[in-house]
Amino acid sequence: xKIYTGTGDRGKTSLFSGERIGKxxxxxxxxxxxxxxxxxxxxxxxxxxxxxxxPPVKSQLTRIQKDLFRVGAxxxxxxxSLSMGHLHLMQQDDGRWLEEQMDLLQSxxxxxxxxxxxxxxxxxxxxxxxxxxCRRAERRIxxxxxxxxxxxxxxxxxLTYINRLSDYLFILARYCNHLAGVDDQVxxx
Amino acid sequence: xxxxVTVIRQLWLxxxxxxxxxxxxxxxxxxxGQKISLLKDSFSREYTLINAQESSDLSxxxxxxxxxxxTPLLAGxxxxxxxxxxxxxxxxxxxxxGRTAVFVATGTGIAPFLAFARAGIQGELLLHGATNERELLxxxxxxxxxxxxxxxxTEPSSRLQDWxxxxxxxxxxxMKVKEYDFYLCGNANMVRxxxxxxxxxxxxxxxxxxxxx
Numbered sequence: 001x002k003i004y005t006g007t008g009d010r011g012k013t014s015l016f017s018g019e020r021i022g023k024x025x026x027x028x029x030x031x032x033x034x035x036x037x038x039x040x041x042x043x044x045x046x047x048x049x050x051x052x053x054x055p056p057v058k059s060q061l062t063r064i065q066k067d068l069f070r071v072g073a074x075x076x077x078x079x080x081s082l083s084m085g086h087l088h089l090m091q092q093d094d095g096r097w098l099e100e101q102m103d104l105l106q107s108x109x110x111x112x113x114x115x116x117x118x119x120x121x122x123x124x125x126x127x128x129x130x131x132x133x134c135r136r137a138e139r140r141i142x143x144x145x146x147x148x149x150x151x152x153x154x155x156x157x158x159l160t161y162i163n164r165l166s167d168y169l170f171i172l173a174r175y176c177n178h179l180a181g182v183d184d185q186v187x188x189x
Numbered sequence: 190x191x192x193x194v195t196v197i198r199q200l201w202l203x204x205x206x207x208x209x210x211x212x213x214x215x216x217x218x219x220x221x222g223q224k225i226s227l228l229k230d231s232f233s234r235e236y237t238l239i240n241a242q243e244s245s246d247l248s249x250x251x252x253x254x255x256x257x258x259x260t261p262l263l264a265g266x267x268x269x270x271x272x273x274x275x276x277x278x279x280x281x282x283x284x285x286x287g288r289t290a291v292f293v294a295t296g297t298g299i300a301p302f303l304a305f306a307r308a309g310i311q312g313e314l315l316l317h318g319a320t321n322e323r324e325l326l327x328x329x330x331x332x333x334x335x336x337x338x339x340x341x342x343t344e345p346s347s348r349l350q351d352w353x354x355x356x357x358x359x360x361x362x363x364m365k366v367k368e369y370d371f372y373l374c375g376n377a378n379m380v381r382x383x384x385x386x387x388x389x390x391x392x393x394x395x396x397x398x399x400x401x402x
Binding site (some may be wrong): 006014017018019081082086 | 285
């Protein structure tokens with residue numbers, strides 16, 4: 001399968017539901033940032049220190065990458081279209097699953113008592129980048145949903161998932177430093 | 190999920206296009222317009238299923254490429270030979286509600302519209318592009334896929350038809366300007382040119398496309 005079609009050379013692209021829209025549309029920006037986040041999570045996985053099999057962080061991150069594909073497809077589809085029937089909507093359980101994974105990671109790292117500076121081991125640094133990009137994705141998605149007056153359950157579940165994911169990525173960043181034997185650098189005023 | 194599918198026979202439609210029929214495995218499901226990957230000896234190609242959903246066969250419309258890897262194997266296959274077929278996938282399915290659906294096909298790109306016709310799905314207009322009358326694959330059946338059927342021939346053998354020229358020329362000059370749902374299936378050049386015309390002439394339209402190379 002070839003990657004190029006030439007149908008997007010004039011600044012427009014097709015949504016999954018068929019509409020043609022400008023590549024600078026907020027919808028494209030929203031799922032573009034989700035794509036960016038997914039790529040950075042790939043960098044986190046590639047940078048993970050050895051010995052990260054328990055808790056199974058890499059498989060957690062792989063599941064998250066697949067979930068972000070779902071999120072991207074949902075954002076690329078107008079809500080009332082028949083195309084939505086092809087997609088797997090975000091569920092409350094998806095957000096709960098992230099909470100469970102956070103609990104697993106958190107149980108193996110020291111309690112946090114002050115602010116920390118992003119950084120440390122390369123995998124932790126990437127996890128912090130992922131966290132901030134995740135927050136940007138959340139901001140774009142909120143703008144998109146506000147514009148479309150979208151507040152159905154599927155939209156709420158999607159937003160919950162993205163909000164939880166930022167929290168997960170913060171815990172992950174600390175877990176990566178812990179795994180690599182690097183202390184989090186505490187912020188001192 | 191992959192299925193082992195058994196060859197029933199080939200049915201040649203023109204000098205270089207044939208229909209490949211397989212026995213349908215138990216449990217195989219698809220939506221009209223979906224495609225499969227066919228695998229043999231580590232070569233894989235995608236084809237759209239052309240059957241009615243209740244059919245006991247699975248059939249594909251294949252353009253024979255003598256220098257290709259898979260189509261000579263298909264063309265030379267005997268009844269009982271086994272190929273591997275993926276489960277049906279893809280999103281080139283009928284998704285219109287309350288909008289005028291326009292189907293545009295060239296060559297073997299007629300396949301999903303044949304599946305639509307066999308499923309009783311009907312659009313407003315089908316532009317069927319081909320070189321000449323003989324290349325209008327499945328014409329009798331696909332005419333049912335739309336209320337209006339326009340053969341778009343680049344080298345018609347007679348001049349009896351209302352229209353002669355490419356599908357893109359028809360889009361550019363013959364259609365009333367409004368919002369449509371376009372379904373495009375055919376070679377990459379047609380799809381690219383059609384999208385360009387639709388973007389400029391029919392803003393607000395939706396486009397669903399399936400491209401092959």
